[in-house]
Amino acid sequence: MKKQHAKSTNNESTSIDQALNILEVFSEKNAKLGVTEISEILEMSISTVHRTLLILKRRGYVEQDSQRGKYKLGLRVFELGCVFQNQVYLIEVAMPHLEHLANLTNETVNLAILDHNQREVVYIAKIDSPEVLKTDIRIGTRLLANCTALGKVLLASLPEREIERIFPKKKELPTYTSSSISTFTKLKEHLREVKSRGFAVDDEEFKTGVRCLGVPIKDTRGKVIAAISITGPAIRFSLEKIEKLKSTIIEVSSRISERIGFKTL
Structure with missing residues (x-):
């Protein structure tokens, strides 16, 4: 049981790191990015990027352009910035x-x-x-x-x-x-x-x-x-x-x- 718990904790930590890495890849220069672009910049698999973006989108941390399909930082990031x-x-x-x-x-x-x-x-x-x-x-x-x-x-x-x-x-x-x-x-x-x-x-x-x-x-x-x-x-x-x-x-x-x-x- 302890080994399973440790493995679960490590997986959660990895997922959080992946999400934060994706958020941090956005900048003035890279305000809008597609899944493939993020995958290449971070050297992360397309499936992992896509899955993580869906979670971030659901939580409001990224938004997706309906026409081009590219992603940008969402309103939730702005709200946290306002709190700070x-x-x-x-x-x-x-x-x-x-x-x-x-x-x-x-x-x-x-x-x-x-x-x-x-x-x-x-x-x-x-x-x-x-x-x-x-x-x-x-x-x-x-x-x-x-x-x-x-x-x-x-x-x-x-x-x-x-x-x-x-x-x-x-x-x-x-x-x-x-x-x-x-x-x-x-x-x-x-x-x-x-x-x-x-x-x-x-x-x-x-x-x-x-x-x-x-x-x-x-x-x-x-x-x-x-x-x-x-x-x-x-x-x-x-x-x-x-x-x-x-x-x-x-x-x-x-x-x-x-x-x-x-x-x-």
Whole structure:
């Protein structure tokens, strides 16, 4: 059974490589290509190229010219490019505000989004605290959404039925510390509170001795697309300090949202 599984995994990996190679063969010079042309460029069999193109076409990654039969990149590739471009734009808009917030608080400030699996947050920008004692989270880091202020703010923006799909009801949730939310019931109740308050606090749930305050960022439609946070060591970033900084970080997130196009009523 193990050998069959390994063989299946290798076949899937090969198929993915073949699909990506075909997508990458398109360029300004080769905007439209036929099956034979792709086969010759990639030294791949015509049957493999044809089969892979049919899958890519069905998924919207390539389109076929009805008259000449040649293929070009499809709308789905453009949509993914827009997602990436929007993230770059978000970072550009947010950075001056993150720097302002970091200067005000002397703590580390982060910008994050939900990963596609919606169980993790991905850190896409940060401003480090000038203090010697600070959190060491790098850009690109992924952390459990249910154990971070950023993640809880982002999860709270989702419909409850979506939360039920993401997290199994009967299983213990993955955790980092004894303070992490470990059950679906507790998470669901907590997210309702977060949604009502408009902010989330990570009280040593990601790491013992570290606290975090997170708030959402909204786009032109009012949809939560990202979150920002202030993170610091618990000995310096007390719950009293968090209480005082709530209005400050909410104001900063509102400014970022307004720059993106969100309008408050």
